Amino acid sequence: MARCEDIELLLGPFEDGELEPHEMQEVARHTAVCAACDGVLANYRKMAVALRGSLPIPKLEGFASGVMARIESMHLPAPMPEIKPRWYETVSGWFANTIMMGGLAAAVAVVTAMVVTPELSNWLRVRQVHAQHPEVVAAINPPTIASKPQAVPPQSDSVANNSGEPAQGSIGDNSGDQSLASADGDSGTEISQIKSDNPSVVVWTAPENKTTVVWVPDQQP
Amino acid sequence: MSKEPRHDADETEILRRAKAGDSRAFSLLVERYQRRVVGVAQAVVHNPDDAVELAQETFVRAYENLGKFESRSSFSTWLYRIAANLAIDFRRREGRHTVLRGEEAENELDRLPSPQGNSFQETARGELNKRIHDALAELTTEHRAVILLREVEGLSYDEISEVLQCPRGTVMSRLHYARNRLKTILKDLETE
Numbered sequence: 584m585a586r587c588e589d590i591e592l593l594l595g596p597f598e599d600g601e602l603e604p605h606e607m608q609e610v611a612r613h614t615a616v617c618a619a620c621d622g623v624l625a626n627y628r629k630m631a632v633a634l635r636g637s638l639p640i641p642k643l644e645g646f647a648s649g650v651m652a653r654i655e656s657m658h659l660p661a662p663m664p665e666i667k668p669r670w671y672e673t674v675s676g677w678f679a680n681t682i683m684m685g686g687l688a689a690a691v692a693v694v695t696a697m698v699v700t701p702e703l704s705n706w707l708r709v710r711q712v713h714a715q716h717p718e719v720v721a722a723i724n725p726p727t728i729a730s731k732p733q734a735v736p737p738q739s740d741s742v743a744n745n746s747g748e749p750a751q752g753s754i755g756d757n758s759g760d761q762s763l764a765s766a767d768g769d770s771g772t773e774i775s776q777i778k779s780d781n782p783s784v785v786v787w788t789a790p791e792n793k794t795t796v797v798w799v800p801d802q803q804p
Numbered sequence: 805m806s807k808e809p810r811h812d813a814d815e816t817e818i819l820r821r822a823k824a825g826d827s828r829a830f831s832l833l834v835e836r837y838q839r840r841v842v843g844v845a846q847a848v849v850h851n852p853d854d855a856v857e858l859a860q861e862t863f864v865r866a867y868e869n870l871g872k873f874e875s876r877s878s879f880s881t882w883l884y885r886i887a888a889n890l891a892i893d894f895r896r897r898e899g900r901h902t903v904l905r906g907e908e909a910e911n912e913l914d915r916l917p918s919p920q921g922n923s924f925q926e927t928a929r930g931e932l933n934k935r936i937h938d939a940l941a942e943l944t945t946e947h948r949a950v951i952l953l954r955e956v957e958g959l960s961y962d963e964i965s966e967v968l969q970c971p972r973g974t975v976m977s978r979l980h981y982a983r984n985r986l987k988t989i990l991k992d993l994e995t996e
Binding site for chain 2: 592633646
């Protein structure tokens with residue numbers, strides 16, 4: 584059995600229920616057989632009761648309203664919680680912003696490429712045709728293009744000439760003939776022959792005007 | 805031992821509203837904790853009137869600093885710590901002498917046995933209370949605060965440690981000393 588000197592310091596915490604379970608058991612075993620230590624415990628209990636009964640109980644009527652009146656008279660601002668971001672919140676926020684901005688930039692780049700690239704390629708193609716065949720440009724909007732339907736040899740794609748000679752790179756006349764009556768109603772142009780070995784390119788030829796018109800679609804398949 | 809509810813969902817909501825400036829919510833907190841806050845202050849200053857004043861100051865300070873309160877610790881413990889700090893500062897300013905003033909002095913006189921005496925029991929109780937009051941006055945502020953926070957307010961050792969900002973071991977040794985000291989002063993209690 585533990586000695587009284589060893590138990591003495593544990594009696595108060597035992598009474599308060601603040602010991603570890605094995606210590607509680609040890610004190611309980613000791614006080615069950617030691618009248619002196621059991622008497623100390625009884626005295627602690629009696630003292631606690633006396634202390635609780637001895638203290639005057641302050642009057643608290645109107646206490647809360649008094650506190651609130653004092654707070655209101657001080658015109659204090661609302662105690663909004665201080666929002667202090669943790670370091671990892673700051674870093675993650677920075678990363679999130681960076682990723683978001685990067686994604687936005689990428690999206691803008693993709694959309695720009697999708698919109699601009701076909702336009703740009705068409706524009707470059709037209710520029711190329713204009714540079715190689717300036718006469719075509721002059722013939723696009725003549726006052727009147729008088730022409731009779733004539734068979735023309737097949738033309739190569741994106742190439743216009745006014746010589747009536749087959750262009751280099753032709754792969755054969757497989758587009759067939761098509762008759763057109765007034766391709767442009769306003770201009771009164773009559774072009775009856777459309778020739779091209781490339782179905783996406785149309786070549787109109789008016790040999791008497793020494794004019795060939797090449798039509799290149801905006802979007803090629 | 806009386807244990808207060810720890811930061812339950814209801815209290816969390818009241819706190820959130822109080823932080824946002826809802827004075828009615830803060831008033832609920834005052835009503836909920838006023839008695840215990842007065843008790844904590846009284847454990848240190850050993851004077852009910854001063855304790856009530858300090859408790860009022862405690863709630864004003866709590867309102868001013870509510871935005872800084874983080875829910876890591878219990879709101880009640882945070883409140884008791886403010887009360888204990890204010891009371892300890894008050895004790896330092898006032899010195900260690902208990903001064904009886906006005907109504908408090910009258911209360912003390914009321915506790916003394918009346919010559920006419922309503923009954924023997926009341927007289928005996930009055931005498932006992934006065935002796936305990938005197939015995940507590942003989943303790944240092946630190947020892948008195950610890951034993952009253954434990955025995956009257958029912959705070960755990962950990963709570964006392966947090967409120968008075970001292971190690972748990974110090975709480976245990978102060979409590980042991982205070983109990984033995986009171987036992988010595990109130991020797992005849994053992995025989996009653």
